[in-house]
Every structure is written in C-alpha cells, then in structure tokens.
Amino acid sequence: MAQPTTSPRQNTLRQPPQERVRQNTPRPAREGASTPRARPKRPSFDWAAALDRWLTDQRSTLTFGVLLMLLAIGLLVAFTSYLITGPADQSVVGSAFSEPLAETGSETRNWLGLAGALIAQAFVFRWFGVGALALPIIMFLAGYKLTFGHELLPLRRATTGLLFLAVWSSLFLGYIVLVTDSAETASFWCGGIGYEMNSALHSLFGWGNLAFIGFVLFMFVVYFYDVRNLKLPSFATSPSSALTSQSDDTLQTYEDGDAEPDEEDTDTLDSLPIVNESSLPVTEPEAAVTSIDTLQADTSYPETPLPDVIAKATGVTLTIKNRDAIVDELQEETGELSATPAPTFEPDPFEEDDLVALHGLYDPTLDLPQYQYPTNELLTEYQNNRKAQVSDDELTANKEKIENTLRNFGIEIDSIQASIGPTVTLYEIVPAKGVRISKIKSLEDDIALNLSALGIRIIAPMPGMGTIGIEVPNKNREMVSMRSVITSDVFTNSKFDLPVVLGKTISNEIYVADLAKMPHLLMAGATGQGKSVGLNVLLTSLIYKKHPSQLKLVLVDPKKVELTLFNKLERHFLAKLPDSEEPIITDTKKVVNTLNSLCIEMDNRYNLLKDAGCRNLKEYNAKFVKRRLNPDKGHRFLPYIVLIVDELADLMMTAGKEVEQPIARLAQLARAIGIHLVVATQRPSVNVITGLIKANFPARLSFKVTSKIDSRTILDTGGAEQLVGMGDMLLSSNSDIIRLQCPFVDTNEIEEICEFVGNQRGYEEAYALPEFVGDDGGQGDEKDVDLDNRDPMFDEAARLIVIHQQGSTSLIQRKLKLGYNRAGRLIDQLEAAKIVGAFEGSKARDVLVTDLQTLEEMLKRLKGE
C-alpha cells in the first residue's frame, strides 16, 4: 500500500538503441516553421545514416532496380549466346589474360564479347549449365520488384523454385551426359557441378543414381506445393470446365492444375499498382476475365466474376451452389429477387487452406510494400528536458503543511507518504481511526488555501487503497516529450489494436490506451490548456504504430488551422468523400455529408460482417487474411477508421441535430466495425456535449476547464477545473479517473513526421468513403429522369449491370461504393435509357442489354458520338 516517501523515482523509460534515420527525400527549408523552440543539436555528419538514407531513398531503389534488370538481360544474352558459341570461345577464354586484350576480344564470338564469354564460362560451363539461366531470371524479378514496387511473380517462391531447378537440371543433365558419354561435346549443358556430382553419385549408386535424382525432384514437389492439402480435381464432374468455384463460399481458382497465378495473370496487373493486387486472396478469375477480348474495354472491374459472358466466350457454365443464401440476402437488402437463371459454379477442388498454402496469408501492408514507418529521430529530443525536481525541503514543507492543516480541522492522521509525478506530487494519507472521509473531502478548499498552491485535488478515498490522496503541483514540473514516450518499451511493445500514448501517470508510468477498446473518446479543455497538442499526440501515436493499409483518418477541423499539417498524409492515411477536393474537412455542410457517409460505411461494413458470419472487425479481417472471404463478393480488408473532430462546439452551433445524430449513431454502433471517434471541444457545456453524445462516449478526457460545472459536464465530477494546464489532464474511463501529464509534441515535429510519410509513395488517392447525397438530392421521380443530365457514374453502373445481368440497386451500391439514394437514381436513369426494365415489385429488374458490345454502342449514342 505505502509508497516510499522520497525514494528515487524509478525511470520507466528506457531509450532503445539509436534508431537509424530513414528519411526518404531531403526536405526543403520550411518557411515560418511555427514555434521558435530550441531544437536539439544534430550530430555533425552521420555517415551510416547518410548511407542508409541513400539506400532507402526511392530514387536509389529505382536506380538499383533498373540496374538489376539490365544486368539480368545482359546475363541472359551472354548465357544464351554461350550455349551456341561456347565451344568456339573456350580457347579464347582460356588465353584471355595471357594474350593482348584487343586480340582476344576480337576473336570472341559471344554476343556480349569477352566479358560475356568469361562470365558465361563460369556460370554455364563451370557451374550449372543451362540451369544458370535461373540467375538472370531471379535478378530480373528482383529488379522488377524494386522498380515497380510489386512482384511480377511471388519473388520468394520463384527464387526457391528457380534455384532448385538450376541445381536439379544440372544434376539431371549431368546424368544424361554421363549415360551418353558425351562430356566432350555436351558438358556445358549440365555444367561442372552436374557432371562432377553425377560422377560421384555414379561411383556410389551406379546407374541407379537416376532414382536418386528422381527422388530429389519428388521431395521438392512435395514440399514446394505442400501436397498434403491438395486434392485431386474431380474431372469426372466437369471435364471441360476451365473455371471452378468453391461450394461453400465460392472461392475460385483454376482447375487446370495451375495453382499459381499464370504469367498472364500478373501481366494484367497495372504496371505501377498501388493496390495490393498480387496478394489479393483470389486473383485467378481476374486473369480469365481480362484475357477475353470482348471484355478488354472494361478494365475497371477486374475482380468481377462474369458468369454469362465467360460462358459465352469459353463455353464453360458456372453454377452458384449457395444461390439460396444469396437470393435471401438480396431479398432482404433490396426487396428484389433475381428472376434471371442462376449462373452455375462447379465445386472447387481446393479448400481455403490451399489458397493459403499457395499464396500465403493475405498481407494488407503489401499495398505499400516499401512504406517506412516514421523514425524516432523525427521527434525532438529535448536535451534540457529536466525531470521534475522536488526537493526534500519542498516535500517536508508540504507534508507538514498538510498535517497541520488537517490537525487544525480536527483530523488526525496515522501516516503520510509522497510519490512524485511529472506534474504533481501525490501525498497519500492514512487517517487515524474514526475519521470520516467525507470530512476531509469537505475541507478541500481550506487545505488548498493553506497550502497556497493551485491545482490541489483530493481523492478520497484512493480507489482500492483505503487512503486519501492529495495532489499538489510541483514547483518545477517535468515536460514529458513525445519522443520519450514513443520510444518507451510500453509503447513500442504494445500489442493494442489502436495504441495511443496518453502520457505519464502520477507514479511516472507511461500510460498507453487502446482507442479500439475505449472505443470513442470525448476531449474537453479550455483554450490554451493543451487540447491541440493532445490531439496531435494521439494522431502521432497512431501513425507511428500503424501501416497506411490498416488505418484511415477522417479529420474534421472547423477551425481550419489545427489539423492542416496532416493534409500531407492524404494519400497514405486520410479518407474523404469521393467528390471532395480537400482531404481535411472544414466546411460544415461537408462535415454533415462525411458523417452520414461514415454511417453508410458502417452499414456496409455490418453487411460484410453479417455475410462473413463475424462479430467484429478483428474476426472479419482475420478471416480475410486467411483468404476465407471472397473479394468477388465484395469482401475486402477493412482498415480501422478514426474520425477526429477538433471543435464540436462550432459544429453544434451551426448544424445542431444534423451533426449530433450521425455522431451519436456512429458512437453507438461503430465500435464493432472499427470506426472510432475522437471528438474535442473547448466548451464542454450541455448544449455541445448533449446527453445523447455523452451517453455514447464512455471514455472522456479533460484538460483544465474554467468551471466546476464544465468539469461535471465532461467527467461527471469536479476536479478538471483544478488542473494546472499545459497538458495536465484527467482521464475518465470505466468509472476510474486518473491524472495524466500529456506528452508534448511541437508543430514542427508534426510537420516533419507528415513530410516523412507524405514524401513516400502512397495510394493514388485518399481512401474513398461512400458517396452521400443529402435528402434534397434524393431519389428522383421516374418521370423526371433527364438523360442529358446523367450521373457521372452512369457508364460504369451500366457496364456493371450488364456484366452481372442483374438489375439491382444494391449491386450498384456495393460495387461502386455509392449511397442508396444515388444508386437508386442511377437505376432510374438506366431504366430511362432502356438498359434495365421497369421495377417489378419483388423481382429484380430485367436487364435489357445482353452484352457489353451492344452496351458500348448505346453509350456512344447517348453521348451523341
């Protein structure tokens, strides 16, 4: 129970070894960099860091990648040439360094001259024979990955396979050469290694070494393809089918035994894809689709299964085994029931585990494989960061004052102990027997007056302690730097889903909370007390821990200045409405639309979860990572979305209920699907923090506020008015209240972090939230449909409908990520354009256009081309 009175404070911070600077591009000098704060001295010149910077600079990666590819092509030319001209070059190579270079050079017949002949001689003749060709192929694949940021073929598997092939082919060809006794003329096919190993094996096993070579191949195949999970495809059921699909959740793959994506599969990938296409759980159907000529115009739906069109193009019929479930779902969602005959999928020969065995787990971070997390060096190390200095004199004086004050009011105490925190010192008092706690509490103001110190807070009793705590601010407080908490073990080892480091407790422990568990946070504080710094701390924590594929931020800043720095993160971490220019939302109307759009995203996510049979985002993503959810059914990896609202008061004044309702709805329901809210306000009055909002934010954080009433509004208890400012705060969660000192992060640190992230290659654009059109733009009357004024997504929606042969609003909504109203308007326009039939109650609308070619002609006509 008791804490040692003045024991030296345990420093819970341990600095990790100096991290390497991994900054990507040199930063231009900043104009008007905010606060003129003392910057740490940087070391004169750090060669290791400079080398590291150069190596991780995207330009170096690009140069190196291209160089590797050129070298690979060179080697390929040299090796191929050697297979043809090798015998003629042997004598030249042998005398290469004993005769004048010009002479030997001119005699060389290798297409890459003497250098080509020399290198090929080593790799082909001395070592691997034809197997040496594996080397340039591996180099090319690696160079391609470095240059374009994605893999042409799965690099690790390809390298393993090719290296094996190099050695094995050398061994096998060595056997042939030995059997046919043709070493004189053909030994360069197997290379020195193959020949020598075969000679050795021959002495061991005689001609039986072929069995050994065969067994080596067998073993490799067994391990490489992990044959445990492979089941033989049931050709009996459908000998002619080229495409099959899994019965349970229609996961698809080729039946031609082609476990890996074909080269054409990878060829169809964009040359610089930002989307993690190579690791999408199921890529095969995509390849089949894109290889069909008639569909080439439609590159925007690569993942779409095209049952009917494929059937036409390939003569293969597809069936959906779980059609009933899908029909039920459609009925439930739209009230429309498909009348079109169900496409058929054959049972899939592979199970989900096989997909994992073949492609590995899905890794969302491969969206941006070269993404570098911000380094600790971007945060300022405050060299003169003094620890809280509370002298023994100050401690004894305060103790005596507390004892005397209490005694004056007739309260005797048994003992008093102090623990020194960064901002305040906690004096824990054990009162004498029979003293009522409420009496001490009622003397709070008198004690504060006697101690003539601001910010006294009395905690009576200390939860779970049976003591009474009196917090007295330190004369010299400690500034808790962001760097010190970010580099702490507690934070770096934190396994939380959304870890945020909120500061240091009174006993100097670093406090890390999980925003995902909070699950929303309400923040209040009078102006100038550290709210903006607090929000920056929260954002910094998340950015330091999360990959852009795992986290999206929606930043709402009606004050227009606080969060501007974060707009550099647009293509990495930010999410916005599809039609909005600015990534940070400042306009009230847009805020309302964004909040409603988040509600749509929430509903969409719930539908996905329901479809996947998962209870929350974590389960869902875990299932997706294990490739158990089919992207063709709209499943995707769902990043966490954190909505930050800096200054709710402004919004509530201008938009009131329009803002309150979606916020309350999100706060009520969004936790399970990974949308979390952080809402800050200067004015914690009841017309800003309404009952509806408050009831849905169990975690609340308060910096110093101006009155006890404000403190009650935010925390349901007084105390926040007694705080001492500069990041001194109270966190209330799960009915506990703890006092924390918020870390300090300066605007120039935020700027550096944002530049560091923003300068790296990101997504093509910010994460698109679903479209939301306000009620005024709601579903129009059918008769009013004006085809001259078509929705910008009209063409895409038309193609989608024709491809799927399904006239359903929910299909448009899901696939094009649109709101219900807009999708409804689109369907009306499609009806007016005679692409889909009329609404027929419970049935889906008929699709009047049967193929894409006819559709394209109709679209051209509509455009008057």
Ligand SMILES: Nc1ncnc2c1ncn2[C@@H]1O[C@H](COP(=O)(O)OP(=O)(O)OP(=O)(O)O)[C@@H](O)[C@H]1O
């Ligand atoms: N955690 C902290 N540690 C040390 N100093 C701090 C801390 N937080 C804030 N300060 C100091 O207080 C000043 C004001 O903080 P901040 O800008 O966050 O206030 P605010 O509450 O957001 O004010 P406003 O609402 O007017 O924007 C900072 O410039 C800084 O000097």
